[in-house]
Structure formats: C-alpha cells, structure tokens
Amino acid sequence: MVLDIIQYKNSLYDELAHFSKGLASNKRLEILDLLLQASKSVDSISRDTGNSVANTSRHLQVLKESHLVASSRNGNQIIYSLASDNVVSLVRTLMKVGERESSEMKYIQKEADNDQYVKTISLEKVRQEIDNIFLLDVRPKDEYIANHILGAINIPLNELIDNINIIPKNKKIIVYCRGRLCANSNFAVKKLNQYGLNAYSLNSSVHDWQEIAHNSDS
Template structure:
C-alpha cells in the first residue's frame, strides 16, 4: 500500500510533540553539555526525579536521547550531534518572530552593563581573537561539564569559584567568558564580577551549544 505524504508528516510531528515542552528543551540543553544521570538532570532542571524521568521517556521515544546503565544509575545522552543545531535553530526562529522572547531576554540580562565593556562577542569574532592569540578564554561552567568537552584553549573557572581565581587571570589582555548557551547566565555573572574587579572582559554571546551546533571542534 503506498505511503501518503500525510503519513510522513504525522510521523514527523512526533518529534514536534516531544519538543513541545520547555522542561524537555532544558534537559536537551543540559545533555548537550555532557551525558548525565537522571538525578543530575532533575536537579539542573528543577524537577522531581519522577517528572524528569517522564520527560526523558518522551525524548527517548522520539529518538532524541538514549540511556545506559552505570551501576545503579541510568545515564542519558543525546543520540545525534545535530540536536544542538536543532535547539539553536529553534532559539533563533523564536527570537526573530516571538516578541515575548525579546522581552524575556531583556529581563534575563537586565543587570548587564549597558556599555561596550560587556558587549557580547560573536562566534566569528571569538574565532579570530583565538587564532590571533588576543584573548584569554574562560569556561565558567561547572568542572564536570568542562571535563566532558570545552572550547579549545579555554581555562576552567567555574563562576562559583571565580572570586578565588582572580589573581591568576591576566589584566593586560581581554578575557572572554562563555557558558552553556544563550540562556545561561553564568558567563554574564562572571563578566560582571570581572568588570567590577577592573578586568577587560566580554561574553561569548551564545555558548558551547552554538559552538557545537556549528560543527566546531571541542577539546577534552
């Protein structure tokens, strides 16, 4: 029996239904940082373990995540390197066409310095600066995420520990801080702290999610 185009669209809609929940998108963003057990994912997303497990099962049925046993833990991971690109495209389309996204983004980073000191750096600008050795790159995510993969040449300075690491940072060159993605506040918190302490600092405007989505290499 011939397959209709509608049947194909109906199957495709299964993916859309799996993504139609903010908690699931947050879980995917976290898994774009590293493989993680359900307990960690629940804590990171503010969910109970039971609710996180339910959302992960939706994502698993849609083929977006898979799981393996590691002792007593069930560890989840993304099934496809294209998933960060999918998340990035969703964000870009939403920010272009949904006025609510612009309003919320403004509130999320309302405390940022309005001057050029904290002006975000694009991926192209960051690549050029790294190639020319012009900046010190800081990954301000937790160490476990840094160890799972980071931008080449980045130093790990978790935002919670940054205050104690200031003496090791250069004052004669620009520092660029980055974190998980465009909605992650770690890099903005780090940049504000560094700016207040007299450092030259900017944020990479997106984060490791966009870097991965562009197919650029990571170090481990």
C-alpha cells in the same frame, strides 16, 4: 485506495506529532540543551535545571518516548544523551530559529545585556583577538570535559569567586557558557567587572564557535 492513502498520511503525521511532543515543554527543551553539552545522569540534570528528580525523570521518559534521547547504564547510574546527530541538529536549529525569529526572545536577551557591568563581544571579534585574550568556560566540569573551545580555562560559575585570583588582570577576559539561552556568562561577566576586571560575555556556545571555525576553514 483513497482510504489507504489517507490512512497512510494520517498515520505518519500522528507519529510526527508524537515525536514533537517531547519539544512541547520549556523544561524538556532545557534538558535537551543540557544534553547538547554532555551526557548526564538524572541527578545531574535535576541539579542543573533546579527541578526535582521525580519531575526530571518524567520529562526524560517523555523525551525517550519521543525518540529524542537515549539512555545507557554506567554502574548504578542511568546516563542520558541525545538520541542521534539528527537530534543534535534539530535542537540547534530550533534554538537558532527561536533566537532569530522571535521578537520576544530578542527583547529578553537585549534586556539581559542592559547592565552597566555587562559587556558583550561577537564570535568574529573574539576570533580576531584570540591570541590576546583569556578565554573562560563557566560551565560545569563534565560539560567542559565533553567539549570546549581550544585554549579555554574552566572555572564553573559556582567556583568563580573563590578562584578569581587566578584570572589575569592584564588581559581581556572572554566568558562563555552554553550559548544565548544561558544567563551564566552575563552573570559571570557582571561579577568579574564588579571586581575590577575587564570581562566580556560571548553569549555563544562551543557549537557556535566550532561551526564558524569550520565555515571559515571550508
């Protein structure tokens, strides 16, 4: 009986370890963050991560074997997404724990904000000023279409300078991307302020916004 209990316990922990293998890579964590924004093809993930298609495919296979992502076919393309709402919660929780508990992550983030052209703003402050701001989403169009903050205008980061003339000069500009792990909002804010605009980096994600809105309404 004791042996059966030990075998049972070990078998379950083995499976849990296999499940967690998908998290044991910075590139796989980045892929999970991307899929938190929207479902994507291998080519899209490869482009967004700067990784080769071959390496991206290998990472996706590990994630699939770990039951963290699922795939479906859309014509000739294989589309990947997070496997379930539980995985969505897991990824978000992992990011929150890292940001709150890792002093090294806090230091890296503080250094990223330490630039004369980078101004930051909190979620709570933005919600208070929502009627008097220009809310700018600098993620790729597919992520904006999948989910965005109500009222936000989408100008992907790689199109920002070409479209700078449509950004109002008489409003406070609030820029957001995928959250604190994404440097794009700070980069966009720096560029906008160098052009003489009044831009602030939100450094929070759509999910952060929706979570605080839900908690405020409860």
